[in-house]
Amino acid sequence: MASPSQRQSNGLDFELLCETFAEICPDFNSVSSTGKLWSLGFAGKVLFELGPKMRQIKQSGEHQMWRMLFEDNMSVYIYTDVFPHQINVQPRQHDHKLYLTLNQASLLAVSALCRMLPLQQNPIRLTPMASAIFSQQSIPRIASDLSTLLGHNVEFGQVFKAVISSCQVDGFHLADSECHIAIVAVDTTAKDAVQRQKLRDKTLRLYEQRGKTFDQSQYDVYAKHSYMAVNQIMKHIQSTIIATLPSSKSDD
Numbered sequence: 001m002a003s004p005s006q007r008q009s010n011g012l013d014f015e016l017l018c019e020t021f022a023e024i025c026p027d028f029n030s031v032s033s034t035g036k037l038w039s040l041g042f043a044g045k046v047l048f049e050l051g052p053k054m055r056q057i058k059q060s061g062e063h064q065m066w067r068m069l070f071e072d073n074m075s076v077y078i079y080t081d082v083f084p085h086q087i088n089v090q091p092r093q094h095d096h097k098l099y100l101t102l103n104q105a106s107l108l109a110v111s112a113l114c115r116m117l118p119l120q121q122n123p124i125r126l127t128p129m130a131s132a133i134f135s136q137q138s139i140p141r142i143a144s145d146l147s148t149l150l151g152h153n154v155e156f157g158q159v160f161k162a163v164i165s166s167c168q169v170d171g172f173h174l175a176d177s178e179c180h181i182a183i184v185a186v187d188t189t190a191k192d193a194v195q196r197q198k199l200r201d202k203t204l205r206l207y208e209q210r211g212k213t214f215d216q217s218q219y220d221v222y223a224k225h226s227y228m229a230v231n232q233i234m235k236h237i238q239s240t241i242i243a244t245l246p247s248s249k250s251d252d
Contacts, residue, residue: 011089014107014173021108023093024074028112038070039112046078046102046109047127054080054102072096078105103169110168114161114176124160130167133185138225139163145221163222172206179207180219188228 022028025038050066057064058080068076077099091100100108110127117124126136134142139159146154165174166181182203190196204214223229 012104012170012173013090017091017104018108018111020091020093020098021076024070024076024096024098025112026071028108037116040116042068042076043109043113043116046105047113050078051102051106052128054078058102074098076100076105078102106168107170107173110164110171111174114165114174117157117161126160127164127167129169130164133167133188133226133228134163134222135227142221142225145224146218149217149221170206172203172210172212177207177212178218179204179212179214180216181222182207183214183219184222184226184228187223188226 018028025042027037028039045068054064054066063080065080066078068078070076074096075098077097079099079101091098091104106129113124113127125131126134126139140156142163143154143156143159146159161176162178162181165171165177166179167185168174168177171177171182172179183200186196186199186203190199207214
């Protein structure tokens with residue numbers, strides 16, 4: 001088990017948050033292939049519906065709240081981060097209610113999705129955060145390249161869980177996240193060089209605090225199959241085309 005200092009990075013004890021959420025969501029800690037999958041419903045709602053919608057609202061400066069109902073009239077309230085009433089850094093369940101920021105809810109949702117992956121018969125698509133960095137088709141190619149690199153079989157599901165965990169904001173809290181993937185996400189999304197380096201340094205520090213070290217060779221594999229590589233190829237093609245164009249000369 002992680003030490004208290006490791007567990008409370010950024011003020012959040014994620015293990016305690018999981019224990020608190022399990023009081024609301026009946027199958028969060030004991031996923032079963034039978035019966036209603038409350039965790040799956042929560043994960044799908046938060047990651048694929050509320051997340052994109054609430055990020056748009058946040059950009060507009062507005063605030064909003066959603067309520068999700070569970071068994072025995074238990075409720076989870078999810079707020080935009082700009083909501084006027086501050087959410088506790090460490091949420092607690094009170095009177096059958098749990099109040100979460102979108103980021104806290106998303107971490108729980110990704111954790112739930114990773115736990116349920118072996119039980120799902122149908123393919124699960126990448127989360128919106130992960131699909132901004134990788135395509136769905138890149139995951140089996142990454143698994144194949146990692147198998148060659150590491151000298152043992154790397155499963156599709158293992159890569160899938162690592163990708164959706166590492167591309168999530170504050171993904172260092174999640175069991176399946178990996179530092180090198182998080183750095184690929186930073187390098188793909190941060191356009192300004194100074195800001196990118198600051199985010200790199202912060203990400204490396206937060207992951208290293210959790211005992212998750214950066215692996216350059218694995219970074220190279222993930223970067224090769226990311227949209228960062230695609231963008232670099234497109235820029236190279238564009239530069240090549242421009243270089244081959246005849247230079248314009250003014251008439252005397």
